[in-house]
Amino acid sequence: MxxxxxxxxxxxxxxxxxxxxxxxxxxxxxxxxxxxxxxxxxxxxxxxxxxxxxxxxxxxxxxxxxxxxxxxxTPVVLSRGYGGRLQGPIQVDPTRHSAADIGDEPLMMARRVPVVVARDRSDGAALACALGAxxxxxxxxxxxxxxxxxxxxxxxxxxxxxxxxxxxxxxxxxxxxxxxxxxxxxxxxxxxxxxxxxxxxxxxxxxxxxxxxxxVPEPASVEALRGRRVLAFAGIGDPGRFVATLQASGVQVAEQRAYPDHHPFTAEELAELAATAKRDRLTLVTTEKDLARIGSAQPSLGVEIVPFAVTLxxxxxxxxxxxxxxxxxxxxxxxxxxxx
The missing domain is CATH 3.40.50 (Rossmann fold)
Incomplete structure (x- = not known):
């Protein structure tokens, strides 16, 4: 919302x-x-x-x-899987699950740590323990x-x-x-x-x-955008903070788009972003969480979307x-x- x-x-x-x-x-x-x-x-x-x-x-x-x-x-993350359709309990597998299955945040985190999604937290905790947490x-x-x-x-x-x-x-x-x-x-x-x-x-x-x-922006993300003019877009709780982080890192934000948190991008919205980027010679940049929701739709756009990774x-x-x-x-x- x-x-x-x-x-x-x-x-x-x-x-x-x-x-x-x-x-x-x-x-x-x-x-x-x-x-x-x-x-x-x-x-x-x-x-x-x-x-x-x-x-x-x-x-x-x-x-x-x-x-x-x-x-x-041995930590295991337990999530409700907001925005996903699966009730769980289920261990997230980035090779076969999508954000529509288990939510964007669990999918993003599962590339770095075991993640269990469950609407019932007690059932999810039982699975996490079974996984060796x-x-x-x-x-x-x-x-x-x-x-x-x-x-x-x-x-x-x-x-x-x-x-x-x-x-x-x-x-x-x-x-x-x-x-x-x-x-x-x-x-x-x-x-x-x-x-x-x-x-x-x-x-x-x-x-x-x-x-x-x-x-703190990851150095590789900053380097990937060095010298480029970007169109920054994000569907997170505070898109303005994302743009401010880009600008504080020396990234030239020429245009920006803000969407509601956990926004499910439509094909039309992604096509408009790609068309604008091509026309104005801009690089599309978004958050890792947003890119998790875009998923397999990215290659069909014909333009690169650079994920801007940050750590705390x-x-x-x-x-x-x-x-x-x-x-x-x-x-x-x-x-x-x-x-x-």
Whole structure:
């Protein structure tokens, strides 16, 4: 969906008119979040958002995968598979699954780490354990009560924050903020903006950990676009951030197109992008997530689409390492105590 503009402006008449519906939605979401979930045999780390739309969960998940592997762990990512048709539980196979099958983010991540897609998170966790997971990384699902989460890391964009701070549909929040903060162990603030500073103070006050991070373009992606004028297009939570990252990397963005998050590109839309690129002698560039959705349609366009890959770099990686080790050790100690 495309986020309404008023979600990211000070409270307006429209947002106030929607508050009664937001109160109902928030009460239902709060009651659901407080249900008791299933505890599985390995630690469960959840990477989530307070709000609808993206803020950098997937790069955060992949960064955690890399660190966990350094610890000698075997992480498996568990995803709902948003946008895919398969219910699961199923292990994603990039050689035979498409984004229409299992969603764009699981398909993108499955090239780097084992990924399980399941609408029922408990069934998905069982499959992840059967695949040899020593740690389950939940990509999203913070508000879902099916599994007990040993650690919840919330990702927020430093420039957008949590918008007007209201619950859907009056604002972007998926549940009342106070309840979500109470269940947060760590906040990952992506970027150098100040919109999340107040939120970071609340997390620190309740004893949580706040970590700063930034998206870093992969050198190969920057080099592939050096000296080219590009048409940048993206269907993600914040297409503007994608364009800003390109420009900050020295890429000349001549034109841009923004689509709703998880947008399923039609043949007509792709043909228009290709025609514009040919006519204006531009290079098409998009995100890895968008390219996963385009998939097999790319070769028929007759033009190159360059994926612009980014990774998440933490400002204080040693702080993150200590946090993860402490949470993993604590989760395992609780499980051992429960068996006595």
């Amino acid at each position: 495309r986020e309404p503009g008023f979600w990211h402006r000070p409270p307006s008449l429209l947002s106030r008119l929607l508050l009664p519906i937001a109160a109902i939605y928030g009460n239902i979401a709060a009651a659901r979040m407080q249900k008791i979930g299933t505890t599985v045999g390995v630690p469960v780390l959840c990477v989530g958002n307070y709000h609808m739309g993206g803020a950098g969960k997937t790069p955060t998940t992949l960064a955690l995968v890399a660190l966990l592997r350094e610890f000698g762990e 020593s740690v389950i990384l939940m990509d999203d699902g913070f508000q879902n009560p099916a599994l007990t989460k040993d650690t919840a890391l919330i990702v927020v964009d430093s420039h957008r924050g949590i918008g007007n701070g209201s619950v859907f549909p009056a604002g972007p929040l998926r549940a009342p903020l106070a309840l979500q903060i109470a269940r947060t162990d760590a906040l990952v603030v992506v970027g150098d903006g100040t919109a999340a500073d107040g939120l970071a103070q609340q997390i620190t006050k309740k004893g949580g950990v706040v970590m700063r991070a930034r998206l 770099a933490f400002g204080d990686e040693s702080k993150l390492r200590l946090f993860l080790l402490d949470r993993l050790n604590g989760a395992r100690a609780e499980r051992l105590a429960g068996r006595r």
